[in-house]
Amino acid sequence: MTGAAIEATGLGMKYRSRGRGWALRDCSFRLPAGRVCALVGPNGAGKSTLLALAAGFLRPSEGAVRVLGEAPGEARARVAFVAQDKPLYPQLTVAATLWAGAELNPETWDQDTAERIAGELPRDAAVRDLSGGQRTRLALALALGKRPELLLLDEPMADLDPLARHQLMGALMAEAAEHSTTIVMSSHILTELEGACDYLLLVDGGRVRLGGETEDIVAAHTLLTGPVRDTAPHTVVESRTAGRLQTALVRRQGPVDTTVWEAAEPSLEELLLAHLRSPEAPALLTPSAAAVEAGREVVAV
Amino acid sequence: MSALDLRAPAVPTGPGTGLRGPVRVLLRQHRRSLWTAGALLVLGIGIVVGLRIWVSAAASAELCPDGDTTACGDGSYLPTQARSATEAYLSGGGTVVLLLAGLIGVFVAGPLIARELESGTFRLAWTQSVTPAQWLAARLALPAALVTAGVTVLVLVYRWGWSGMRSTSAVYELGWYQSGVNPALGPVAIGYALLAVAVGALSAVVVRRTVPAMGATALVLAVVTLGIGKRRYELWPTVRFLDGNRPSGDAWHIESGMLTASGKEISYWTDCVGAGTVPEDPAACMRKLGGITDFADYHPASHFWPLQLVETGILLVLAALAVALAFRVLRRRHG
Structure with a gap:
């Protein structure tokens, strides 16, 4: 088993001051190191809270999150975080900002990489x-x-035009591949991330609904089309009927009876939308995304 | 790009020595405020030096060593305009130092800390390997060091200007104990400045919004400063003189009245005027109440240092409490 980049157990966050209740509740999952992970979910799902907890900005109300095997506060030097509003010192110049990065990271700073990403910024x-x-x-x-x-990265590409987005995403992927950096990118627009990410976390209503390798998650589901009838033993995520025809997105439990159903693999977008439309559908975490249980957590600390 | 490369740290600092980078970035962030502070310091020094030069330039009009422009010892005293103006300006030196401390506190609270918490730029430092504690420590240590150095210079310069005016016995507004003078004469000035830094940091991490944090800082500092100023005379026991005796030199008169045979104090103001008696001859009134001998309580000039040190100690303890609390608040919220 490779090390976990992020491991959450029973993680919950409640904002006292804002009277909003739980932003994140009972989150347990594991993100293996070296993955490029899409953190998707609707607005207000808890994506930003999850990232802020992993970055060590907030102290969780309950549960714990470990980052690269350490508490988030201790892993600070090994983690980078770009918040949604891109906090930068407004009075500094671009050059002074990069200089500040070098000052604040005396041991790891790589001026060449920074210059390359900064590109032709004046x-x-x-x-x-x-x-x-x-x-x-x-x-x-x-x-x-x-x-x-x-x-x-919290909503990293939202401000970019398609060309810049494509270019920066390329640069990001190149860096990630070269240094085997683990990347977590949040977005509520799936198409922004599809293709770039090999791992998926769907957060909705403060919970992790789907987690695991994108391929495996997609492969675990089937889109069934056929007569209106019980889809057992498969777990239904979403089912719709139009006249005498039923379309159901199911999580397969055993082989599909192809004499009754016409089976097709859903697209990732269909899969996510089906889950978002059906909040009661059970969560699915692939084995690599399932958090190590408390009793077995001997590697930690 | 070569200028940039030159500034990059040549020697990597270890993880323990983590304040150098944050402090250097902080200096860069607030370069303009730093220049303003430096300009204020130069202005303060310039005023004191200028006044002293003015006084010595006007000395040719003086006929007497104590600054009198009329014949020496003829009963009337008329100082040069330079002398009276200098006395008036210097008599506010302590007040200026206290206001300066307030300004420092408000700056630390607002632009230095709360603005970053409010606008979210604190996250820039925190994702760049700086822990919240280091971030706050840099924002406390740098102003504390600069303020200690700057205020020390101001105090020394003020003392120099003040002592130059003390050759004459006819100066009434520059007593070491006067509330407008005393804070600028010793370590108390540094105590107020450091307390201002600490209170500014505390209210910034608690309130987290620029303008309210600045207001809260100003309010707390005003209450503490006025409160201590009002009770300064109580910070060290006074010395009692009987039968009209008084200490030599420049003493701070605190209280006087008469003592009864049993040693009870009678004060003209509280016991005669305060009791509704129509003001009469003070001594006669107090004698009627049983007073048999005069007393007077003073802080002699030798009490200057004990009073200064006790007050400084109180201020530093308050500052340390505020700093500890500020770190605690930050830790509780951000882990």
């Missing part, structure tokens, strides 16, 4: 004068410049 421009896309680029340069083992 070095003497003040951060407050940059456009949203330019700020994203600079924030990513800062994050990659510190050579993290785990890179957490």
Whole structure:
């Protein structure tokens, strides 16, 4: 078993001051190191809270999260996080921001990587004068410049035009492949991440609904089309009837009776939408994504 | 790019020595405020030096060593304009130092800490390998060091200007004990400045919003400063003089009245005027109440240092409490 980049057990976060109740509840999952993981879910699902907890910005209300085998606060030097609003010091120039990255990461800073990601950003421009896309680029340069083992990106591409998005995503993937960095990218737009990510976490209503290798998750489901009748023994995620025809997305339990059903593999988007539309569908974590139980947690600490 | 490369740290610092980077970045972030602070310091020094030069330049009009421009010892005293203006300005030196401390506290609370918490830029440092504790420590250590150095210089310069005016017995507004003078004469000034830094940090991490944190800091500092200022005379026991005796030198008169045979104190103001008696001859009134001998309580000039050190000690203890609390609040919220 390879090491876990993120491991959450019973993780929960409740915002006291905002009166919103639980932003995240009873989350247990495991993200193996070296993966590029899409963290998807609707707005307000708890994606940002999960990332903030993993980055060590918040103290969980219950449960625990471990990052690269350590408490989030201790793994700070090995983790980079780009928050949704791309926090940067507005009064500093681009060059001074990169200089600050070098100052704050004396041991790991890689100026070449940072310069490469920063690309053609005007070095003497003040951060407050940059456009949203330019700020994203600079924030990513800062994050990659510190050579993290785990890179957490909250809605990283939202401010970018398609061309810049494609280019930055390419640069990101190249860095990840070269240094086998684990990346977690959150988004509520799946198409932004599809193709780039080999791992999937679906967070919805403060819980992890799906977790595991994208291929395995897709392969575990089948889209059945046929007469209106019980789909047992398969677990139904979502079922719709139109006249005498039923379409059901099921999690297979044993072989599909192809004499009754026409079976097809769903697309990732169909799969996610079906889960989001059916909040009562049971969660699915593939073996690599299932958290190690408390009793077996001997490797930790 | 070569300028940038030169500034990159040549020697990697170990994980334990983690304040150098954050402090350097902090200096860069607030370069403009630093220049302003430096300019204020130079201005303060310039004012004191300028006043002293003005006084000595005007000395040719003085006929008497104590600054009198009329004949020496003829009963009337008329100082030069330079002298009276200098006395008026220097008599506010302590107040200026206290206001300066307030300004420092408000700056630490607002632009230095709360603004980062409010706008979210604290996360930049925290994802760049800086722990929340280091982040706060840098924001406390740097202003504390700069403020200690700057205020020490101001105090020394002020003392120099103040002592130059003390050759004359006719200066009334520059007593070491006067509330407008005392805070600028010794370590108390540093105590107030450090307390301001600590209170600013505490209210910033508690309130987390720029303007309210600045307001809270100003309020707390005003209450503490006025409170201590009002009770400064109680910080060290006074010395009692009987039968009209008084200490030599520049003493701080605190209380006087008469003592009864049993040793009870009678005060003209509380026991005669306060009791509703129409003001009459003070001595006669107090004698009627049983007073047999005059007393007067003073802080002699030798009490300057004990009073300063006790007050400084109180301020530093308060500052340490505020700092400890600030770290605790930050830890509880962010782990």
